[in-house]
Amino acid sequence: CTTEMSLIILTGLTKAFGGLTAVDNLEFSVQEGEITGLIGPNGSGKTTTFNLITGILNPDSGTVMFNGMDITGDSSYEVARRGLGRTFQITRPFGRLTVFENMLVPNTEMRTYSREQEDLIWSILEELDIDHVAENKADELSGGQQKLLELARVLMLNPKLILLDEPAAGVNPALMDDIIERIHGLNEQGTTFLVVEHDMSVMNELCDRLIVMDSGR
Ligand code: ADP
Ligand code: MG
Numbered sequence: 001c002t003t004e005m006s007l008i009i010l011t012g013l014t015k016a017f018g019g020l021t022a023v024d025n026l027e028f029s030v031q032e033g034e035i036t037g038l039i040g041p042n043g044s045g046k047t048t049t050f051n052l053i054t055g056i057l058n059p060d061s062g063t064v065m066f067n068g069m070d071i072t073g074d075s076s077y078e079v080a081r082r083g084l085g086r087t088f089q090i091t092r093p094f095g096r097l098t099v100f101e102n103m104l105v106p107n108t109e110m111r112t113y114s115r116e117q118e119d120l121i122w123s124i125l126e127e128l129d130i131d132h133v134a135e136n137k138a139d140e141l142s143g144g145q146q147k148l149l150e151l152a153r154v155l156m157l158n159p160k161l162i163l164l165d166e167p168a169a170g171v172n173p174a175l176m177d178d179i180i181e182r183i184h185g186l187n188e189q190g191t192t193f194l195v196v197e198h199d200m201s202v203m204n205e206l207c208d209r210l211i212v213m214d215s216g217r
Helices: 046-053 076-081 099-107 115-127 143-155 173-188 200-206
Strands: 006-017 020-031 035-039 061-066 084-086 161-165 192-196 209-212
Touching: 006 046, 020 046, 020 192, 035 046, 035 173, 035 200, 046 061, 046 161, 046 192, 076 084, 084 143, 099 115, 099 143, 115 143, 115 173, 143 161, 143 173, 173 192, 173 200, 192 200
Parallel strands: 035 192, 035 209, 084 161, 161 192
Antiparallel strands: 006 020, 006 061
16 A cells, blocks of 8 residues: 555664663654554563653664654654653553543643533543543552553543553453553544554554564664
């Protein structure tokens, strides 16, 4: 299919920590509309790659193109504003805030919120099937529900592409089926995903395409 568009293009991406080259002249692309998986052994550089794409780390060399723009070295704030969201290997919701309050955290400056924002929050919570725990403290949620809350918060920024780092880690298999279904639903509505995950049965159900990393390549 020649109408495909690359949403992410990595060229010659390299990052060393002291003598260890964690990401080594890495090249790959992610096609718009697809769910792409990134697999590889522990320490092969998957999380570092996510950190380089989302501006948490600066590459030593190479470029990151997103949606036709060169975003190499842009701050994570700028990257998020341009439509590239991510979740983390270890979730970190604000535990003492409710689920609903967590959804407001991307707008920390605001003491109040509009009716429009409130509607958006409820529609996302419903889409991910966590609206019934909206008034619960985030600490009280199961591991899987916390993953969904993290995804819900990312969706507040209406991203074109979402990077998921180990969405199945710490989630019971029954809820994982649910999470897979939600990700497919969002994908059908147009969101592109790049997913790091060890569980190959999850990857098999989720991904259109797999990229294999080994020793940063
Ligand atoms: P993966 O996510 O594939 O398990 P990582 O990207 O986390 O791999 O790590 C790749 C390599 O880089 C590992 O050897 C890891 O120990 C090293 N590494 C990652 N982050 C740092 C850091 N901040 N400082 C030093 N070494 C790091
Ligand atoms: Mg990792």
